[in-house]
Amino acid sequence: MKNLLRFVVPEATPLSYKERLRAAAGAWIGILVTGLVGYIAIGAGLALPALIAPMGASAVLLFAVPSSPLAQPWSILGGNTVAAVIGVTIGLLVPQPFLAAALAIAVSIGAMITLRCLHPPSGAVALTAVLGGPAIHDLGYGFIVWPVLGNSVALLALAVVYNNFTGRPYPHAIRPQAAGHGTKDPAPVERIGFSSSDLDDVLKEFDQVLDIDRDDLETILRRTELRSYRRRATHLDCANIMSRDVIGVAPDDSLKNAYSLMRNHHIKALPVTNDVAEVVGIVTQTDFLDKATWTHGHPRIGFLQRLRLIATGKQAPNDTVKDIMTSPVQTILPTTAIEDAIIIFAEQGLHYLPVVDANQKLTGIISQSDVLVGMLADKAASNSDSDASDAIR
Template sequence: MRLMLRRLLPEASPVSSHERLRSAIGALLGVLATGFIGALAMGSATVAPALIAPMGASAVLLFAVPSSPLAQPWSILCGNTISALVGVTVALLVQNLFLASALAIGFAILAMMTLRCLHPPSGAIALTAVLGGPVIHDLGYSFVLWPVAGNSLAILLVALVFNNMTGRPYPRSILPSSASHGTSDPPPAQRLGFTSRDLDEVLKDYDQVFDIERDDLEEILRRTELRSYRRRAGHLDCGAVMSRDVVAVAPDTSLKEAHKQMRIHHIKALPVTNDQAEVVGIVTQTDFLDKAAWTTGRPVIGFAQRLRLVLSGATAPNDTVKDIMTTPVKTVTPDAPLADAIIMFAEQGLHYLPVTRSNNKLAGILSQSDVLAAMLADRATAQEAAQVPFGMS
C-alpha cells in the first residue's frame, strides 16, 4: 500500500513553509487585484465578465513556479491571446460543442508550441470561448481583448511586482555565466563531465517538452557535478593552501605604485584593504587593461572609465586604485573547504580569491595555481599511502 502511494505521489523538490506561504499570498493578491481592475475597467455598462476562471490556473504558475518557462510573460500574454483567438474562431465556425471544444484545444496547443508560448491555462481559455455560453459568445472577438488580454496583463503586472519584492526574480533571471576569454574554448566548468552537445542529444532523444528552461537544466546539472566533487574531495581547506605573506594596497594608492608592486613581486592581483585591514576590493591585471589608459608610460584613468565612474555616482577619479578596483569582491574563509574555492573559480571565472577572517580582515590570498599545486600534492600523497603494505608505516 505504501509503495502504491509513493508511485501515485510525484517526487517534488523540497520547498520551505515560507515559500508555500509566499506563493499562496501572491496568488491571492494577484487574483484579487485582477478582479478589482476588471471591475473598474468594465464598470456596469457591459456584460463582459471582469474575471475569468483560467486566471486561477495562471496564478498557480506565476506565483508558485515563476521560474518555469510556462510562466514567463511571453507565455501568458501570447498563449492566452492566441488561444482566445483560436477558441472564438472555432466557436463561430463549428456548431457542435464537443467537436468545437476538441478543435479549439488542438489548434490552440499547435499554435502555442509553434510560437513558443505554451501556457497550460490557455487551453482553458480556448474552451471558455467555446463553452462560455451566450455571454461569451455575444462578445465575439472582443473576448480576446477583454477579459482575456486585460486579465492576463493585470495578473502579470502583479506578478512582476510581487515576485521581485519577495525575492523571486521575475521574469526568469538569467544565471550568471563564467567570464569568457573570447576564444573557442568552453568555460572551465564545461571542460569536465558532460558537454552542451551531450545534453542537446539527450533532450533530442526524449523529444518532449520539459517544464524547465534548457539553460537552467544545464546549469543545475553542472552545479550538481561540482557539488559532487566537493563531497568527494579531500580534507584540505583554504587556510592550508593560501599565501599568507600578502602584498596589499590601500584604495588611495596611486595606479603607478600599484602597478609597480605587481611588477616587483611578479603577481597579477592585489587585495585592496582599508586602515583596519578589511578587504574592500581587489585590483588585477585585467582591471589595468580594461579600466586604465597609459600616458607617458604610466597608468591613468581613461575617458570611458571616468564616464562610468561619474554615471555610478562615485567620487571624482584621481588615478588611484579605488578608481579601477573590483568591488564588492568574492572572498573565502580560511576554514572553507578547498573544494568551495574550486567551485567559485570554475563557476565565476575567477583567478584569485582573498581569504578573510570572520571580521573581513585579510588573512591571505588563494590563486588557481595554489589550488592546482595542492590538488597534485594531495593526490601524490594518497597514491603513496595506497602503495604502503598493510601493517607498515
Template structure:
C-alpha cells in the first residue's frame, strides 16, 4: 500500500485470535438471546419489532471492546433512551425527514456528551425513530420502552453474563489507583516520571474524545514507563535478593506464638502457610494491633471480632493466627524483576512481599531493605556516562 494511503487504515493494537473468537461468539449469543426473548415476550402475531438494527452496533461494543467507556451500562442504557426520546420528539415536531434526522442526531449527541453516556449506536436509534416508517411512528413514545428500552436491557444482561463468564470483567473497572495514605504527598510511583496532573493537562490540550478510560490510559503509560526502566536497568530479580530462610507460622498457631516469633526474630511480618508450604495468608504487626485486643495476658480476640467471625464462618474462632491474618495476599515470583516489585510495593504501601514458586509454595520473602540494597548495587555497577568522563580525560596530563 502506498505510504500516502496508510493513514486510512486505523492503527489498532493486534487482536489475538482467541479474543476475536470470544467477541464473535458473544455478539452471536447476545443478539440471538435478545431476539428470541423479545419474540417470545411479544408473541408471533405482534406488530412490534422484536429486535432493531442499532442493537447490532451495540453488540460490537459490548462484546468486542467491553472495556471501552462507550460500552459501559450507563452508555448503552442512557444513550439509547435519550436518543430515542430525542428522535421521537423531533420526528413529531419537524415535518421534513432530512432536517428532522439531522436535528435528532445532533441534539442526541449533545445530550449524551453532556450526560456522559456517549454510545455511537444511539445515533442509529435516533435515526430509526425519525426514518423508521409508519410502524415506528405509530408507536410514539412507546418506541422508547419497546423495542429500544427492552432491547437495550436484554442485550446488556447478555453482555454482563457472557463477558464475566469468559474472563472479561464487565462493567469495566478502571485500573487500580495507588493507595491514598491520607497525606498531601502523591503516590510514590508518581513522584518520578509523569504525574497525573501532567496526563490531565495533555488530555486537555489534545482536546478530543478517546475511546479509552482515563484510568486505563494512565495505567498503560505507567506500565510502559516501568517496562522502559526495566529494559534500561539491570536484570536483578527476586531470586537474587530475597530471604530464603523465612520464618513462617501455621494458621492454627496462637496469637502469643505469632507475637513471640515476631519479637524473637525481630521481624514485622509472618507468612501463614500450611503443611505443604502453601501461602494461606500473612500476619503483620498491624494485624496484631488492629484485629486483637490487648490486656496483661497479651493479645486475644475481642468480643466484636469474635461475633463477626462466628457469623461469617458459622463457628466460633479459636483465638489463633487464622482469626487475624490477611488472606488477600499479594505475592511475586522468583523471576519477577526488582523494578516491578518496587512499583508494586510503593503504590500499595507494602513493606514485604512473599515470593512463591509456580506451585504456590513459599520460596522466600522480599523486604524494602532487600530492594534498597539491590538498587544501590545496580547503581554502583552502572558505567560512568561518557560525557562525565570527558572532562577528567581532558585534564589528565599526557
C-alpha cells in the first residue's frame, strides 16, 4: 500500500508554511483583482466575460512557481495569444467541435514549443476558443484582445508586483555569467566536477520538457556537488587560517596611497573599513585595472568611471578608494568552516574574503591560497593521526 501511494502521490519539494501561504494569498489577490479589473473595463452592460477559467491555471504558475520557465512573461503573454489565435481560427474552419478542440490543442502545443512560450494554461485558452459557447464564438478574433490579452496582462502585472514584494524575484532573472579570463580554461567551479557542456549533452539525451530553468538546474547540481565535498572535508574554520594583521584602507583614502600599500606589502586586495572598523567594501588589483586611469604612473578616476558614478547617484568622484571599491562586499565569520569558504570562492568567483565578527568589524582576511594551504595541512595532520592509530594497533 505504501509503495502504491508513493507511485500515485509524487514526491514534493519541502515547502515552509510561510511559502504555502504566500503562494495561496498571491493567487487569491491575483484572480480577485484581475476579475475586478475586467468587470470595470467591460462594464456591466456588455455580454463579455470579465474573467476566463484558464487564468486560474495561470495563477497557479505565476504565484506558486514563479521561477518556472512556464511562468515567465513571454510564456503567459505569448502562449495565451498564440493559443487564442489558433483556437479561434480552427473553430471557424472546422465545424465538428471535438475534432476542432483536438486540433486546436495539438497545434497550439507545437506552436508554443517552437516559439519558446510554452504555458500549460494556454491549452485551456485554445479549448475555450472552440468550446466556449455562443458568447465566445460571437467575439471572433476579438476574443484574443479581450478577455485573453486583457486578463493575461492584468494577472501578469499583479504577479510582478506581488512576487517581488514578497521576496520572489520575478520575472526570473537570467544568471549572470562569471567574468572569464579570456582563456580556454573553464571556470573554477567547473574544474572539480561536471562541465556545462556535460549538462547540455545530458539534457539533449533526456529530450523532455523540464519545468525548471536550465541555469537553475545547473546551480542546484553544482551546489549539491560542492556540499558533498564539504561533507567529506575536515572541519577547520577560517580563524585557523586567516591573516590577522590586515592592511586596510578607508573609503576616503587616495587611490595613490591605496596602490602604494598594495605594492609595498605585495598584496592584491585591501579591505575598506569605516571609522569604527566595519567592513564597507574591498578594493583589488582588478578594481585598479578596470576602474582607474593611469597618468604618469599614478591612478585616478577617468571620464568613463566618472560617468558611471554619476549615473548611480554617488558623490562626485575625487580620486579616492570609494570611487573604485566593490561594495557591498561578501564577508565571512571566523567560525565559518573552510569548506563553506570554498563554496563561496567557487560560486562567486572571488579571490579574497574579509573576515568579520558579529558586529561586522574586520578581524582578518583569507585568500584562496590560505584555504588551499589549510586544507593540505589539515589533510596531512589527518593522515598522521591515521598512521599513528594504525601503528598502535
